[in-house]
Amino acid sequence: MRITPTKLADGRDLIYFDDSEPYASGGATRRLDDPRPLADRTAPFTDPATGATRVPTGPEMRLDRLTGEWIPMASHRMNRTFQPSANACPLCPAQPGSDYQDGEIPDTSYDVVVFENRFPSYWRLPGQDVSEVWQVDGQSLWPARHAAGRCEVICFSPGHTDAVAGVSTTRMRTIVEAWAHRTAFLETQEGIATVYPFENRGPEIGVTLPHPHGQIYAYPALPPKTATMARQAGLYQEATGGNLFADVVRAELDAGTRLLAETGHWVAYVPEAARWPVEVHISPRRDVPSLPELTEVEKQDFAELYPRLLRGLDHFFVDDAGVPMPLPYISGWLQAPVDPSLREPWRLHVQLFSVRRAANKLKYLAGSESGAGAWISDTTPERIADRARQALQEAGEL
Amino acid sequence: MRITPTKLADGRDLIYFDDSEPYASGGATRRLDDPRPLADRTAPFTDPATGATRVPTGPEMRLDRLTGEWIPMASHRMNRTFQPSANACPLCPAQPGSDYQDGEIPDTSYDVVVFENRFPSYWRLPGQDVSEVWQVDGQSLWPARHAAGRCEVICFSPGHTDAVAGVSTTRMRTIVEAWAHRTAFLETQEGIATVYPFENRGPEIGVTLPHPHGQIYAYPALPPKTATMARQAGLYQEATGGNLFADVVRAELDAGTRLLAETGHWVAYVPEAARWPVEVHISPRRDVPSLPELTEVEKQDFAELYPRLLRGLDHFFVDDAGVPMPLPYISGWLQAPVDPSLREPWRLHVQLFSVRRAANKLKYLAGSESGAGAWISDTTPERIADRARQALQEAGEL
Structure with missing residues (x-):
């Protein structure tokens, strides 16, 4: 197995996990870099609603006092002007010659690939103090914190209609290695409470992208x-x-x-x-x-x-x-x-x-x-x- | 408001809550008794699968050791040979002259009515010892108990297409009185931990009967x-x-x-x-x-x-x-x-x-x-x- 860490245009991490030689991703004739004109997601951006310049803030999580649970809110603002088009799969490998520019994976093939979710529920901005606490509405009853975790996506196969059920033992081993690699990394990040790699499969539970993929959540509070x-x-x-x-x-x-x-x-x-x-x-x-x-x-x-x-x-x-x-x-x-x-x-x-x-x-x-x-x-x-x-x-x- | 307790043919409780005079249910010309040939649900019955005679047992609940939660199982056997037909609403008032015999409410009209669920998730058989504990598979790790609570259904209005949103203040007051009446009764039953009156509304959450109704669960373990x-x-x-x-x-x-x-x-x-x-x-x-x-x-x-x-x-x-x-x-x-x-x-x-x-x-x-x-x-x-x-x-x- 070969592990190749790289970056997407907006600064997000993307890591290829290739089964064995000849490696599917990152060959001499293939792209490794993201060609998309994505803005750095930590850079100031123009709010489309007001025209004002804003600095991105990460998501907030609030303490639900009745249950003691921390609930993250989609309250952060990021540069969401670049919307993926609906007619192509963002998890398929890049198609050379295609004008489709919304794919999340810049290489023309891969075995298993992991990257940071573009619009994450948990996200720690660089330098953010994970121990910072503030009060909702100035009420001491209601502490809030940065939802300073991390949400990663894992693609299990380049084939759009594949399923984990159908992968080879070799590919499944690569998937296990990728889960273990990400867990080892995420468990050592400041403020992470536990790491949950999971897969949602099927439209019956709201999955809209059929491409075989899962997610890896690094929670900033214990689920x-x-x-x-x-x-x-x-x-x-x-x-x-x-x-x-x-x-x-x-x-x-x-x-x-x-x-x-x-x-x-x-x-x-x-x-x-x-x-x-x-x-x-x-x-x-x-x-x-x-x-x-x-x-x-x-x-x-x-x-x-x-x-x-x-x-x-x-x-x-x-x-x-x-x-x-x-x-x-x-x-x-x-x-x-x-x-x-x-x-x-x-x-x-x-x-x-x-x-x-x-x-x-x-x-x-x-x-x-x-x-x-x-x-x-x-x-x-x-x-x-x-x-x-x-x-x-x-x-x-x- | 008038409260009229009665029994269904299989022994279940049914209670009418009428808003005001003239009372909708239980008048001289109306039925109060359930005319259906329902067997006493506590009586021995013939198991359709084996032909053997069986004594009904209530549902079991098992301790999920990893979470400490008691999970009731639909493991009990009751006389389920009488299946309601699909072409009529079992929560509408009885229709005089109709050959539809599956309605749960024997009277020809009502304001608000509460009755015991026919196939309950929680049910205490008469005389059942609520403190009895046994072991699943003979393992001391896995205690099991009778799911000895109670599940009641509450119909909010006789109108099949009505909604709680549309009821009068008078009717809503009757609904509140019915909830309070049932809570007072259920809270004093042996082994009940709390009472949860609730309504599920809409096919989006799996509700198949549009007739406006809710449920009242008396839990034998704290939710x-x-x-x-x-x-x-x-x-x-x-x-x-x-x-x-x-x-x-x-x-x-x-x-x-x-x-x-x-x-x-x-x-x-x-x-x-x-x-x-x-x-x-x-x-x-x-x-x-x-x-x-x-x-x-x-x-x-x-x-x-x-x-x-x-x-x-x-x-x-x-x-x-x-x-x-x-x-x-x-x-x-x-x-x-x-x-x-x-x-x-x-x-x-x-x-x-x-x-x-x-x-x-x-x-x-x-x-x-x-x-x-x-x-x-x-x-x-x-x-x-x-x-x-x-x-x-x-x-x-x-």
Whole structure:
């Protein structure tokens, strides 16, 4: 694998991860630089609404006192005069000779590429003080801070209609290396609380760009899910001396009723209290806080397992004609908090789930889930596991 | 107002709440009893899959150890052989002479009616021990309990195409009385942690029955949102001696930047850290734990305010032709926990929000929200408040 860091015209980082020689990106005849006339996104710009010159400010996040959560607001102003056109994919490699200038990836091919999101929800401006706190409306009840994290995009393949389910083990290994590389970098940035690499797949969850891609969020405040899991793991350790994550995997192995796949280094199972209509957790057999701490053999093993599971899950639902329906899913790495006092006990794992609950039905997050936060499963974890094992078999992956 | 409790054929409670004389339901010439051949839902039944006789069991809930949340499972078996037909509304009043027998409301008219959900997510069977705990797969890590709560349905109006936004103050007052009546009853049932009356409105959030109705959930475990707010309020009281809910309302009144409406007894505002594209909280001016503790004048005042706000919000988004679009929303009462040690400090309030973020766009809860629990606002609370005030004005309600 070759890693080639470069910059986009507006100053954003872009990094190519090439599988193997001959490297797809950055060859002598290919472009590496972004030819677009994008303004430096940290430079003063003319506000189109008022005509005034403005200095970009990063997004703000405010403390929601009733929940203790920090909510970032799209309250920042950036130079958004350059709008991508709708008729071409900004994640496809650059097309030589094309007059389409909106592509985010300047090279004419790539294997895997990561770049900073152009209009990020979290963004730290150079030199910004991450500890700065101010008050909304001058009220001491309402502290606000810079939403000084970072949002990156990861393209999994140059092929516009590809899917992670269909990539080779070699490509999947490159993807794992890219996730680990970005986690290692982002975890050491000032003010970052944890790193969450994830993929949203399917129009059913609002994905408008079909090009296979994911995102990597470096949060400046611990996400509620991570905070809750850290609290639970801490309470469990106090009570039993054990690692909650390790004991959950051990109990799933003991029970055996919801196991989907086992490899030398990973276990995939439907969790005992699954809340989504389809939910799979994929955990290593060892306590690993975050991706950079995986061994080579663990990374390779995951690269072999993960696309197999995805191909199986693409058979979970079939349409009226019996044709398998690609599963809309959200899949992300729950990694340890950066804070040393919360980093252990932990065991990173993938939580993959779907909002589809039948061929023609979605699960909506209505009053109970969205209003009260109280989840209700429409099925049972055992039924999910039975169907998932069948689907893996039907796909020839079990 | 007249309250008439009765029973459905399968033993479920149904309660009419009539506005005023002449009462719409239960008159001498009208039916009060359910004529349907529904089996007692607690009686043994024949399992259609196996032909075996089975005793109904209530739903189970399992502890999700990683989050500490209790997740109810649709794992129970009830007599589901009687399926409602699709061509008529089960929430409309009974139609004399019609052969449609699936309506849930036996009377030929009603004002407001509440009944137990036929296929509830939470249900306590008669005599069931709410403290009983067992282990999933024999693992001590995984306690399970009866999901021994209760799910009720509330119909807000007999008119199939009506909306809460359009009801009279008299009808709204009856709805408030019904919510308070049910809360008072449910809060005193064994094992109930809190009561959440809510409405889901619009196909955008999965509502399939357009008939104006809501639900009332009596949870057997504190919903995560209520638990989080109770924890935050407790920490705030320890630190400052104050009531967090009261101080939030006071700060909103001081700031004034996000206020939508004030009455003698209520304040409606967009909260300072709103996370949804449209979000409005409606709070009394006084610390009230739950609906039964509202005074007559507070209930009347709310009945005047709430439909006005809904009519205004139905102007928040307009289509391409400039026609206002009915707002899809979730609106619910965050009431105090029943547990005396958590019941104060509290102040009940309505949290109303929408997944619509533009005339042709919805907010999807994708990776960050659903996977990590980390919310990102696409707008600012001040922009929401500005537009909401405009909408109220355009609707003639401000």
